[in-house]
Amino acid sequence: MYNSFSKEVSEFFYLWKGEVDMVIFSLCILFLVLGYFIYGSIVEKIVGIDPNVATPAIRLKDGVDYVPMESWRIFLIQFLNIAGLGPIFGAVAGAMWGASAFLWIIIGCVFVGSVHDYVSGMLSIKNDGESLSEIVGRYLGYGVKQFMRVFSIVLLLLVGAVFIMGPAKIMTSLNLGPTYTHWSIIIFIYYILATMLPIDQLIGRIYPVFGFALLFMAVGITGAIFYQGYPVPVFDMANHHNQAAALPIFPFLFISIACGAVSGFHATQSPMMARCMKSEKIGRPIFFGAMITEGVVAIIWTYAALSFFGGVEKLNAVMVEHGNDAAWVVSHISNTLLGRLGGMLALLGVVAAPITSGDTAFRSARLTIADMLGYSQEKISSRLVISLPLFVIGYVLTKVDFGVIWRYFAWANQTLAVMVLWACASYLIKNNKCHWIATIPAMFMTLICSLYILFTPDGLSLEYGLALKSSVAFTAVLTALFFFKNKKMPAPLADSASA
Numbered sequence: 001m002y003n004s005f006s007k008e009v010s011e012f013f014y015l016w017k018g019e020v021d022m023v024i025f026s027l028c029i030l031f032l033v034l035g036y037f038i039y040g041s042i043v044e045k046i047v048g049i050d051p052n053v054a055t056p057a058i059r060l061k062d063g064v065d066y067v068p069m070e071s072w073r074i075f076l077i078q079f080l081n082i083a084g085l086g087p088i089f090g091a092v093a094g095a096m097w098g099a100s101a102f103l104w105i106i107i108g109c110v111f112v113g114s115v116h117d118y119v120s121g122m123l124s125i126k127n128d129g130e131s132l133s134e135i136v137g138r139y140l141g142y143g144v145k146q147f148m149r150v151f152s153i154v155l156l157l158l159v160g161a162v163f164i165m166g167p168a169k170i171m172t173s174l175n176l177g178p179t180y181t182h183w184s185i186i187i188f189i190y191y192i193l194a195t196m197l198p199i200d201q202l203i204g205r206i207y208p209v210f211g212f213a214l215l216f217m218a219v220g221i222t223g224a225i226f227y228q229g230y231p232v233p234v235f236d237m238a239n240h241h242n243q244a245a246a247l248p249i250f251p252f253l254f255i256s257i258a259c260g261a262v263s264g265f266h267a268t269q270s271p272m273m274a275r276c277m278k279s280e281k282i283g284r285p286i287f288f289g290a291m292i293t294e295g296v297v298a299i300i301w302t303y304a305a306l307s308f309f310g311g312v313e314k315l316n317a318v319m320v321e322h323g324n325d326a327a328w329v330v331s332h333i334s335n336t337l338l339g340r341l342g343g344m345l346a347l348l349g350v351v352a353a354p355i356t357s358g359d360t361a362f363r364s365a366r367l368t369i370a371d372m373l374g375y376s377q378e379k380i381s382s383r384l385v386i387s388l389p390l391f392v393i394g395y396v397l398t399k400v401d402f403g404v405i406w407r408y409f410a411w412a413n414q415t416l417a418v419m420v421l422w423a424c425a426s427y428l429i430k431n432n433k434c435h436w437i438a439t440i441p442a443m444f445m446t447l448i449c450s451l452y453i454l455f456t457p458d459g460l461s462l463e464y465g466l467a468l469k470s471s472v473a474f475t476a477v478l479t480a481l482f483f484f485k486n487k488k489m490p491a492p493l494a495d496s497a498s499a
Contacts, residue, residue: 022226025303028106032295035110040288043115046434047122049280056129057276062378064198065367069276073204076211079290081269084163084357086259087298088350089326094257095305096319097249098240098312102302104253108261109295112441114288116262116417119424119438121270121287129275131368132268136419139426148419149372152268155416156365157390158409159265161397163358164188166327167351173331174344184398187355194359195366195387196380210352217349218297221304224337230307242316251448255410260298264416268364308333365390411452418445422482429486447475
């Protein structure tokens with residue numbers, strides 16, 4: 001009788017634990033959704049929109065880059081542009097620290113990433129669809145603009161290289177026949193076409209197919225996790241990483257989980273959509289909404305990684321065993337939960353995310369250089385002049401070790417977000433708007449990125465305490481300089497779309 005009662009009690013608590021996990025997962029998703037409707041509305045009112053103004057897509061229509069498109073199509077392109085490997089591979093890597101990953105995703109996504117994406121996107125649409133470097137320079141000065149031109153192009157090339165290598169590794173794992181080299185070539189050819197052709201001819205048509213695959217992946221993985229009963233054994237804020245002493249949560253978690261919370265790369269993509277939007281009023285669903293949707297994807301994969309392997313310690317052990325290969329983890333989870341066919345469909349969704357970021361990374365690099373040189377892109381020969389060197393450099397980067405590329409991409413990506421957030425804060429303060437929605441995130445991300453480069457072996461390798469104090473001091477000085485400069489500098493000329 002005792003054994004029977006004990007078994008019933010154990011089953012009760014097991015089921016109760018599963019319900020708690022379901023509630024926690026649901027609360028994370030609810031937080032993101034409410035963030036869109038409540039905080040998104042607040043941010044929209046602070047920035048200000050004019051539904052009646054003629055957008056760049058209307059005024060500057062050229063049939064190549066300035067092409068008016070339907071709102072749902074623009075949203076899908078923006079979401080797929082920004083949802084690269086970050087909310088999938090980054091989420092799996094972030095889960096190695098434990099449940100603190102959930103907290104950074106939901107808070108970072110709503111209060112940092114979505115603000116970053118929305119304000120920078122709206123600044124582009126208000127200024128003729130300008131590229132990121134031109135926008136940042138407009139509000140932070142000529143010297144910063146010159147730096148951003150180089151920095152953003154380097155980042156975009158890193159993204160393009162990473163998002164050739166990552167998808168190629170996943171497709172190779174499906175054992176469909178082609179080798180890693182063959183898949184890399186196929187993906188690279190697609191990138192060339194997507195960079196060169198008018199945006200509505202290839203990207204605008206193929207993205208709905210990729211969107212279905214990504215949607216199937218998210219829904220399928222979520223349903224399988226709960227239907228098959230994979231609970232999360234540990235849910236606390238402790239550092240559970242197998243290298244906890246060497247990799248403290250602050251700053252490593254915030255660098256590893258980039259695209260699911262905040263990513264400077266997103267701001268390089270928004271100008272492409274700013275050149276296709278028919279009205280400023282769709283800015284919130286496209287820019288803020290796409291970031292929130294990406295946060296949902298990151299939550300799903302963080303939860304899946306922790307649940308599937310039975311907790312953070314076992315996830316860490318598996319990652320170490322497989323050389324920290326997030327691609328293997330994603331492939332194994334998908335095939336196990338959804339079967340061979342379902343797993344292939346899910347992995348196509350996973351592959352679609354980075355591919356639809358890689359193609360637009362090269363395209364955005366082309367537009368950034370064209371804007372910098374004032375070089376018209378209406379003729380295909382003009383596009384080829386800029387694109388050919390980019391393709392050559394991108395191909396060379398694919399020969400570099402993936403782990404090295406990813407580490408530098410992750411830091412460069414978050415550093416770019418810092419620059420964008422400061423530019424957004426400068427715009428708001430110069431126009432007498434509530435700048436704190438961007439200033440506070442800018443300060444926080446400055447602290448994260450400076451601590452990372454001061455502490456890690458990739459940077460100066462300082463002792464952690466010294467690195468932390470130094471990064472706090474650096475952030476304080478930069479913030480003071482920001483307010484001093486913005487007090488002294490006049491506001492920029494009126495936004496061209498409103499002039």
